[in-house]
Amino acid sequence: MNEVDLATTKVHELNAALHGVTATAGERSWNVLNPRGHHSIAAGLNAPLSVLVKGHVGYYCGGMNKEADVTITGNAGPGVGENIMSGLIRVKGNASQYAGASGHGGTLVIEGDAASRCGISMKGVDIVVGGNVGHMSAFMAQAGNLIVCGDAGHHLGDSIYEAHLFVRGSIDSLGADCIEKELRSEHIDVLERLLQIAGIKAQAKDFRRYGSARKLYNFHIDHAHSY
Amino acid sequence: MTQQPKETPDGNPEAYREWLATRPSHTFPKSVLAEIYRAADDGLYEIRGFGAKRRITTFDDLLFLGASMSRYPLEGYRERCDTNVVIGTRFAKKPIELKIPITFAGMSFGALGTHAKEALGRAATELGTTTTTGDGGMTDEERRSSKTLVYQVLPSRYGLNPDDLRRCDAIEVVVGQGAKPGGGGMLLGQKINARVAKMRTLPEGIDQRSACRHPDWTGPDDLEIKINELREITDWEKPIYIKIGATRVKYDVQLAVKSGADAIVLDGMQGGTAATQDVFIEHVGIPTLPAVRIAVEALQEMDMHRKVQLIVSGGIRSGADVAKALALGADVCSIGTAALIALGCNKPMYLEDYHKLGTEPGSCHHCHTGRCPVGVTTQIPEYEQRLSADQGARWLRNYVTTMLLELQTIARACGKNHVHNLEPEDMVALTVEAAAMAGVPLAGTSWIPGRG
Numbered sequence A: 001m002n003e004v005d006l007a008t009t010k011v012h013e014l015n016a017a018l019h020g021v022t023a024t025a026g027e028r029s030w031n032v033l034n035p036r037g038h039h040s041i042a043a044g045l046n047a048p049l050s051v052l053v054k055g056h057v058g059y060y061c062g063g064m065n066k067e068a069d070v071t072i073t074g075n076a077g078p079g080v081g082e083n084i085m086s087g088l089i090r091v092k093g094n095a096s097q098y099a100g101a102s103g104h105g106g107t108l109v110i111e112g113d114a115a116s117r118c119g120i121s122m123k124g125v126d127i128v129v130g131g132n133v134g135h136m137s138a139f140m141a142q143a144g145n146l147i148v149c150g151d152a153g154h155h156l157g158d159s160i161y162e163a164h165l166f167v168r169g170s171i172d173s174l175g176a177d178c179i180e181k182e183l184r185s186e187h188i189d190v191l192e193r194l195l196q197i198a199g200i201k202a203q204a205k206d207f208r209r210y211g212s213a214r215k216l217y218n219f220h221i222d223h224a225h226s227y
Numbered sequence B: 001m002t003q004q005p006k007e008t009p010d011g012n013p014e015a016y017r018e019w020l021a022t023r024p025s026h027t028f029p030k031s032v033l034a035e036i037y038r039a040a041d042d043g044l045y046e047i048r049g050f051g052a053k054r055r056i057t058t059f060d061d062l063l064f065l066g067a068s069m070s071r072y073p074l075e076g077y078r079e080r081c082d083t084n085v086v087i088g089t090r091f092a093k094k095p096i097e098l099k100i101p102i103t104f105a106g107m108s109f110g111a112l113g114t115h116a117k118e119a120l121g122r123a124a125t126e127l128g129t130t131t132t133t134g135d136g137g138m139t140d141e142e143r144r145s146s147k148t149l150v151y152q153v154l155p156s157r158y159g160l161n162p163d164d165l166r167r168c169d170a171i172e173v174v175v176g177q178g179a180k181p182g183g184g185g186m187l188l189g190q191k192i193n194a195r196v197a198k199m200r201t202l203p204e205g206i207d208q209r210s211a212c213r214h215p216d217w218t219g220p221d222d223l224e225i226k227i228n229e230l231r232e233i234t235d236w237e238k239p240i241y242i243k244i245g246a247t248r249v250k251y252d253v254q255l256a257v258k259s260g261a262d263a264i265v266l267d268g269m270q271g272g273t274a275a276t277q278d279v280f281i282e283h284v285g286i287p288t289l290p291a292v293r294i295a296v297e298a299l300q301e302m303d304m305h306r307k308v309q310l311i312v313s314g315g316i317r318s319g320a321d322v323a324k325a326l327a328l329g330a331d332v333c334s335i336g337t338a339a340l341i342a343l344g345c346n347k348p349m350y351l352e353d354y355h356k357l358g359t360e361p362g363s364c365h366h367c368h369t370g371r372c373p374v375g376v377t378t379q380i381p382e383y384e385q386r387l388s389a390d391q392g393a394r395w396l397r398n399y400v401t402t403m404l405l406e407l408q409t410i411a412r413a414c415g416k417n418h419v420h421n422l423e424p425e426d427m428v429a430l431t432v433e434a435a436a437m438a439g440v441p442l443a444g445t446s447w448i449p450g451r452g
């Protein structure tokens, strides 16, 4: 196990060292101390590493992650796990806005709450939030699953494409073209699998599912107020 | 477009009466009436490709003075006139060196077909310059055919992939585009075929509206952190450009510098698009000419001119246009629409296919339909095979080399041994408007409007 103290090491030195690890060579297990809100910690990882960040991080922690498993013990700033491709990012505290933005794959787990625009533009990532999500979450979400164990703010899933949204608590309002849909057995399977990965104890059947009404897919003037 | 009302006849009461009865309205000429009928019928704004068609002040309204008694010209055959440019000297570990100050602008696979994309890549490689990806990501064909490839990071993030970031040579963060500053891209259903849909993670056949804002940052303070992240992901190797549509140029340029850009791509309102609302193309943004001058002044004010390279696009057509933009202080010009024209856009052939689109060669702006008669902006095999990548690359090479010779001709005539030594002092303006916008005197005077 390697330990890097960001009180004495620069973030770019840490990232360069992490980028040096390949699928076959290099230390796989890393602890990062004193992150102190620094930005872009463990961004662009590209190998099956396991990175434990002990504390709070700034913007874009784990950005564009591939294959690595990154855990943040504190809170995460904006854009945690943005454009994640694969692997797993776990925030034990709360996450700021745009968590998992445009994520193409992999899994993002936020054990606490996520702020606004969680899962914005998501393209295949699975996001599990233990608490609540803020307004405009899953805005223009294209693919993947967003699971919210608490409540969702206003305009959930606005202008959504083919992503699946699951919420256990209340929703302030649904966004344009987002509607409630039937929770079928294949959705229960997805929920159970992702809740298990997240390590969150919740009953799949307690969730309600939301998705696209597909009314905005082709432009029609009578829907102009929804654009 | 607008029809002027006939002049008032005087002295002849008959003619005057007839004129009263038939005069057209200046506010509602026939073209405006027709647009209102069309909107009432279709219930949709006009969406089209190409760039602004309205008349605006352009580089045509500037002239070079050339050398004479007070300065001497350079010999065309004997004396060097260099054209190389290095981009990314500010922060990137691996700046890129262009042999020529002309690059190919970002155009998406999806908007363009594979043959056009490949032709651009090959021509850029042979010319020693770069080509650029577009909304929808990088294709393997594109990476293979281009020695030096600029990878766009756009608001939509379609197909955005860290592997492509690592395998590109420079990164262009697109904030805006000249054809539609403040708007996202559109790709209409007819162009979202299976491959394009997959690259963009979208259902096939939908009318796709790209986001107009990036999903994970807002404002220059965030952008600085975002750029830092892109540098971290790529270990500080690649030059990072910021592309802006020309609007509030001074502030945008200075904020781009503050955000940590290695280079700024400034796209004037003449810049093309594959599909955008006509109202956007014609009514938002400022022309390229004043934008260049403002950008250079903004850079000079920060002592960043030539340190942060300025790449100018939007309506660049000839070596003269390039020379004028460089003389105003740009480092590089980028061509999009003109490159497509070299590939055959609007060429008078396959007339029946232009007619099927309801247009004709010279007036076509139908890229949004996906049925490009000359095989440039299409994915339909029958049309696409009309453009071969080989032929396309040849045309582009001929065209750009011609531009380069024109550029050097002007630079030598002005006595410059590098095209970057051209300066505003080498030019005068033909119109008051161009003089004011370019900040050079009206020909035959020492008057620069707005400067006393």
Ligand code: SF4
Residues within 6 Å of the ligand: B049, B050, B340, B344, B345, B346, B347, B364, B365, B366, B367, B368, B371, B372, B373, B374, B375, B376, B377
């Ligand atoms: S000829 Fe092709 S590329 Fe040119 S405007 Fe028409 S459709 Fe677009």
